[in-house]
Amino acid sequence: MVLNTTIRKLLLVKKFQLGEFEEVVILTVGILYREAYGVSIKKEIETRLGRSVSVGALQTALKRLEDKGYIESSDGESTEERAGRPRKYFQITALGKKAIEYTRSTRESLYRAIPKIALKTNIVGI
Amino acid sequence: MRRNSSPPRLFIRLFRWFCDESMHPYIEGDLIELYKERLSNYGKTRADLRFIIDVLLLFRPGIIRPLFTNQNTTSMSIYKNYITIGWRNLLRNKGYSLINIGGLAAGMSVAILIGLWIYDELSFNKYHDNYNRIAQVYCKKNQGGETYVNTALVTGLGTLLKNEYGNHFERVAMVRARTEERVLANVEKKFTEMGFFIQPEGPAMLSLRMKHGTIDGLRDMNSILLSSTVAQKLFGDADPVGQTISMDAAWDLKVTGVYEDIPKNSHFHEASYFATLDRYLNGWASIDAWDNYHMYIYVQLKQGAELEQINAVVKDSMLDHIGKETAEEEKPEVFLHPMNRWHLYSEWENGFPVMSKNLVAVWYYGAIGVFVLLLACINFMNLSTARCEKRAKEVGIRKSIGSLRSQLVQQFYGESFMVSVFAFCIAMAIVQLSLPWFNSVSGKSISIPVDEVIFWLMTFTFVFVTGLLAGIYPAIYLSSFSPVKVLKGTFKTGKRGATPRRVLVVVQFSVSILLTIGTIIVYQQLQYAKNRPVGYDRSSLIGLRAASPDFRGKYEVLRNELKNTGAVIDIAEANYPITDTRGWNPGFSWGEKVYEPAFNTIFVSYDYGKTIGWEFLEGRDFSREFASDTAGIVINESAAKIFGIKDPVGEYLKWSPGRDRGTFRIVGVVKDMVKGSPYDVTYPSVIFLSRDDMQWLYIRLNPAVSTHDALGKIEKVFARLVPSAPFDYTFADEAYAAKFAAEERIGKLASLFSALAIVISCLGLFGLAAFTVEQRTKEIGIRKVLGATVANLWQMLSKEFIMLVLTACVIAVPLGYYFMNTWLQQFVYRMPLRWEVFAISCLGGIVITIVTVSFQAIKAAVANPVSSLRSE
Numbered sequence: 001m002v003l004n005t006t007i008r009k010l011l012l013v014k015k016f017q018l019g020e021f022e023e024v025v026i027l028t029v030g031i032l033y034r035e036a037y038g039v040s041i042k043k044e045i046e047t048r049l050g051r052s053v054s055v056g057a058l059q060t061a062l063k064r065l066e067d068k069g070y071i072e073s074s075d076g077e078s079t080e081e082r083a084g085r086p087r088k089y090f091q092i093t094a095l096g097k098k099a100i101e102y103t104r105s106t107r108e109s110l111y112r113a114i115p116k117i118a119l120k121t122n123i124v125g126i
Numbered sequence: 127m128r129r130n131s132s133p134p135r136l137f138i139r140l141f142r143w144f145c146d147e148s149m150h151p152y153i154e155g156d157l158i159e160l161y162k163e164r165l166s167n168y169g170k171t172r173a174d175l176r177f178i179i180d181v182l183l184l185f186r187p188g189i190i191r192p193l194f195t196n197q198n199t200t201s202m203s204i205y206k207n208y209i210t211i212g213w214r215n216l217l218r219n220k221g222y223s224l225i226n227i228g229g230l231a232a233g234m235s236v237a238i239l240i241g242l243w244i245y246d247e248l249s250f251n252k253y254h255d256n257y258n259r260i261a262q263v264y265c266k267k268n269q270g271g272e273t274y275v276n277t278a279l280v281t282g283l284g285t286l287l288k289n290e291y292g293n294h295f296e297r298v299a300m301v302r303a304r305t306e307e308r309v310l311a312n313v314e315k316k317f318t319e320m321g322f323f324i325q326p327e328g329p330a331m332l333s334l335r336m337k338h339g340t341i342d343g344l345r346d347m348n349s350i351l352l353s354s355t356v357a358q359k360l361f362g363d364a365d366p367v368g369q370t371i372s373m374d375a376a377w378d379l380k381v382t383g384v385y386e387d388i389p390k391n392s393h394f395h396e397a398s399y400f401a402t403l404d405r406y407l408n409g410w411a412s413i414d415a416w417d418n419y420h421m422y423i424y425v426q427l428k429q430g431a432e433l434e435q436i437n438a439v440v441k442d443s444m445l446d447h448i449g450k451e452t453a454e455e456e457k458p459e460v461f462l463h464p465m466n467r468w469h470l471y472s473e474w475e476n477g478f479p480v481m482s483k484n485l486v487a488v489w490y491y492g493a494i495g496v497f498v499l500l501l502a503c504i505n506f507m508n509l510s511t512a513r514c515e516k517r518a519k520e521v522g523i524r525k526s527i528g529s530l531r532s533q534l535v536q537q538f539y540g541e542s543f544m545v546s547v548f549a550f551c552i553a554m555a556i557v558q559l560s561l562p563w564f565n566s567v568s569g570k571s572i573s574i575p576v577d578e579v580i581f582w583l584m585t586f587t588f589v590f591v592t593g594l595l596a597g598i599y600p601a602i603y604l605s606s607f608s609p610v611k612v613l614k615g616t617f618k619t620g621k622r623g624a625t626p627r628r629v630l631v632v633v634q635f636s637v638s639i640l641l642t643i644g645t646i647i648v649y650q651q652l653q654y655a656k657n658r659p660v661g662y663d664r665s666s667l668i669g670l671r672a673a674s675p676d677f678r679g680k681y682e683v684l685r686n687e688l689k690n691t692g693a694v695i696d697i698a699e700a701n702y703p704i705t706d707t708r709g710w711n712p713g714f715s716w717g718e719k720v721y722e723p724a725f726n727t728i729f730v731s732y733d734y735g736k737t738i739g740w741e742f743l744e745g746r747d748f749s750r751e752f753a754s755d756t757a758g759i760v761i762n763e764s765a766a767k768i769f770g771i772k773d774p775v776g777e778y779l780k781w782s783p784g785r786d787r788g789t790f791r792i793v794g795v796v797k798d799m800v801k802g803s804p805y806d807v808t809y810p811s812v813i814f815l816s817r818d819d820m821q822w823l824y825i826r827l828n829p830a831v832s833t834h835d836a837l838g839k840i841e842k843v844f845a846r847l848v849p850s851a852p853f854d855y856t857f858a859d860e861a862y863a864a865k866f867a868a869e870e871r872i873g874k875l876a877s878l879f880s881a882l883a884i885v886i887s888c889l890g891l892f893g894l895a896a897f898t899v900e901q902r903t904k905e906i907g908i909r910k911v912l913g914a915t916v917a918n919l920w921q922m923l924s925k926e927f928i929m930l931v932l933t934a935c936v937i938a939v940p941l942g943y944y945f946m947n948t949w950l951q952q953f954v955y956r957m958p959l960r961w962e963v964f965a966i967s968c969l970g971g972i973v974i975t976i977v978t979v980s981f982q983a984i985k986a987a988v989a990n991p992v993s994s995l996r997s998e
Contacts, residue, residue, distance in 0.1 A: 037152075037156075038152060038153065038155070038156035039156050039159050039160060042156075042160075054179075054180060054183045055153065055156060055157060055160070055180045055183065055184060056180065056183035056184040056185070056186055056189065057183070059149065059153055059156075059184065059188075059189055060186060060187075060188040060189060063149065063188050063189070064188065078155070081158075081159055081162055082155035082156075082159050083132075083155070083158045085151045085152065085154050085155030085158065086151055086152065086155065087152065087155060088152035
């Protein structure tokens with residue numbers, strides 16, 4: 001594990017590594033604020049973005065985000081409908097907030113760099 | 127089926143097994159929450175399916191628990207490397223992996239289903255706690271030079287065994303032979319139920335699981351034990367113990383207990399009630415009679431008693447009681463037949479045990495299961511060896527770096543085990559989802575025995591053996607490559623690799639074609655028997671048992687009232703049902719001529735012929751207009767043949783079965799009616815006219831009135847005239863169709879298995895064709911450049927495979943002929959074996975092959991030679 005992390009650190013020139021799906025997930029965790037756990041995140045993404053999310057994909061993404069320190073989790077209550085299994089609630093950490101900010105600002109700077117004409121043609125093209 | 131709202135347990139377990147411990151409670155909670163929501167939205171099947179998909183999709187890095195916690199151990203890391211390489215190989219050739227795993231999974235699911243079925247057959251009767259100590263009393267008898275083995279015995283024997291031989295037995299219980307169909311009623315609620323009349327010790331011997339009341343509840347003559355289903359039907363959720371119900375509106379019985387329903391794989395599964403034998407015998411038979419054979423006798427041996435020893439003791443116990451003459455002539459020999467042999471070893475021929483139908487079925491399905499699995503394994507072998515050229519370089523490099531051959535064998539075995547485990551998971555999903563359907567086809571109620579250690583042991587062995595079988599060829603063949611040759615590039619798979627592959631394809635197709643032939647013949651025979659003329663009109667004919675003393679003397683009233691409704695054309699009575707061959711009597715003679723065999727004798731009322739739609743060959747039906755018809759008889763074609771009278775109508779037959787019953791005039795000859803097995807000969811019957819009340823009512827509905835309306839009108843008449851009996855009718859055509867259930871089951875299962883066998887074989891062929899084409903890409907390119915047409919190339923590529931399938935046909939046809947001819951021998955009424963069946967099966971095999979191979983062949987032949995020649 002030690003070796004793995006070192007390699008990752010060496011390879012990661014980028015400041016904040018955030019994949020597309022991970023980004024969607026962390027944003028949704030933000031939207032749900034204190035109500036973010038597995039099922040609610042899944043449903044939120046499905047209704048907001050209209051794409052289906054498998055439990056597997058979501059849990060993997062959550063684990064990665066947690067490993068990277070972008071989100072943190074806390075145990076919730078266990079309810080009848082979950083046959084006594086506890087919920088695990090997620091919250092964005094300070095580092096996570098920075099990561100979102102970073103991604104957003106890079107995106108925006110890229111967007112702004114597109115010459116206006118390129119976008120216009122695109123719209124006409126449609 | 128049990129309705130539960132929990133997700134498939136097997137997959138929860140699978141998930142717990144592979145999931146990282148720190149994550150599993152949360153994710154499982156999510157899964158269950160989603161499951162419950164889907165359950166209420168889409169129903170159980172879809173919820174189950176989605177759950178299974180979710181679990182399988184969770185099988186991914188990040189969620190799977192770490193395989194090895196300590197990563198520095200070197201001997202472990204090489205295994206890890208094997209897994210990595212194996213995994214990458216699967217991913218790189220997605221198409222082939224799919225064929226491989228899919229084929230193996232299909233084969234496995236068939237094998238698992240069959241395995242569960244066989245397990246169910248072998249565990250028959252194990253529900254009873256005293257399984258190893260219960261036995262049924264049998265009697266071997268000599269009758270007319272043949273030895274018969276009987277289970278229906280006299281009450282005297284049971285009483286004798288209890289009193290004189292009681293030191294060997296813990297319990298002895300007599301039961302009225304056969305289940306008795308009775309009407310149980312709690313005031314307004316009436317149901318016709320099957321059950322047993324048994325002695326008080328019976329329930330404890332059978333270890334019924336009591337829900338209410340006591341297992342010892344049959345001490346009083348007027349008591350009854352109910353199954354929980356019947357108790358529920360009669361009393362709802364209330365505790366019925368102490369309540370009174372009536373049986374056939376004749377007896378009031380006190381409910382003394384309620385037992386858990388006996389499962390389907392028990393000999394006693396039909397028992398909806400247990401009433402007392404004393405109640406049954408009361409008034410007309412004694413508990414110590416030696417002349418009426420109408421009892422089953424069950425015994426429970428004392429702990430540690432040896433069956434053989436007891437058999438020696440009781441062997442001659444009947445001799446002293448049945449009169450010297452009979453004893454000398456029949457030589458009755460009593461023996462005990464243990465419960466663990468009841469289901470599979472209870473068929474005798476001339477006094478010797480023979481292979482029973484159930485046992486044949488176990489072997490038959492077992493063989494199919496093994497074959498289908500073998501086909502899937504062959505696919506795996508074929509594809510692996512075909513791909514060996516691609517792996518050859520890897521083997522070479524591994525060997526030159528210092529890999530031992532044994533390590534390579536391990537590696538390839540590891541890969542085949544990995545595939546086998548994957549396939550197993552998919553197979554389990556398929557089995558889980560198809561079980562309800564399988565149960566309905568096979569008439570069982572099987573579930574996956576998740577709690578049984580033996581089941582997991584079996585599945586483990588099963589996965590292991592499959593992996594071993596599937597991996598044996600690649601492991602030995604691939605690991606044998608010489609590194610120098612392989613790396614220098616002079617290595618050629620050539621003929622050496624191709625011959626075994628060809629043999630395997632031939633085996634595969636032989637099995638597939640064999641199964642196809644079998645399926646077609648089973649269906650044809652079924653259809654042939656279904657189309658057999660039955661000698662009466664089954665449509666809109668209903669029958670019911672007059673199951674209440676209220677019927678007595680009401681026949682004429684009932685008949686008139688029913689006819690007045692306009693919904694009924696005619697109604698008649700008989701002493702036995704029309705779909706049954708009960709009632710056998712000897713003792714007919716014509717003048718000097720005495721006829722040896724027993725005839726099927728039934729008694730009917732006037733109008734019987736009209737009601738069921740007899741077809742007369744000669745003479746006429748019974749008629750009220752001729753007073754002499756009370757001493758008249760109608761015989762059927764077969765009987766007429768045996769009597770051998772030239773013009774039978776008007777002749778007189780004497781009948782004295784033991785005592786003289788008088789002389790009867792033949793008034794008509796009817797066509798044979800198929801009453802028993804539709805595959806058997808029709809029995810010679812003599813039909814008498816009777817004016818007594820009889821057990822079976824037959825009603826011909828008026829086709830002008832809709833069945834629904836007609837039944838409603840009839841029911842009203844019944845409710846008014848015989849309120850104590852439920853209107854439980856059966857349609858004659860349905861009762862007749864039920865005779866085909868066993869063969870229909872074989873047909874359905876056989877078609878499923880052969881369809882799967884063909885699909886698996888085709889998958890294999892498809893993969894193999896793809897590889898052949900790939901290997902010959904350059905050759906095809908050059909041929910094309912030199913002027914070969916697409917048709918030429920297609921022919922060249924397909925020829926090899928078609929030859930293989932033709933060889934398979936040559937093997938399958940004689941085998942199919944032999945097996946199916948043997949199978950058909952069991953039916954007297956059977957269709958002739960025709961060559962068309964074999965031709966069609968072979969042709970089908972060839973066409974499927976051509977289609978499968980052509981897809982690849984044409985793709986390769988059409989491809990632009992430039993692209994294939996330019997590569998590299």
